[in-house]
Amino acid sequence: MAGISLSWVSVHALRVSLSPNRLLTNFFHTGALACDVPAHAYTYSWEGNPHWSRAYVGAEELYKYYEGRTEVYGVAESVRLNQHVTKAQWDGESGRWTPTINKEQDGTTLTDEAEIISSMLRAFSSMLVMVHLII
Known part of the structure; x- marks a missing residue:
């Protein structure tokens, strides 16, 4: 998955048994994956992350970036579960x-x-x- 774009849309995720901030958990099991391209390619163009620990970061670091964006942009409020x-x-x-x-x-x-x-x-x-x- 070369980046995730939930920016200018409101998304209702139906039939998911996850908490709103854990919507992407299936993709980000600790150690299960890492970037195949430099991490900056996975960030939003208007909100880069100059604090990546290395060029090709692991799943946990990617997950934390997207979880943070979920909170900042209020995506969780638009997710309806179960x-x-x-x-x-x-x-x-x-x-x-x-x-x-x-x-x-x-x-x-x-x-x-x-x-x-x-x-x-x-x-x-x-x-x-x-x-x-x-x-």
């Missing part, structure tokens, strides 16, 4: 998706709207991500 999409209906008039979402905690169902729905079943282990573009 929910899954049971249906997604396209509305051609509005140009938006209307997903039906089941909340696993109490079994209630709700609907939402999204401009983009992206299936990331392999990347985030049984998760569907709705992206609300910020224009």
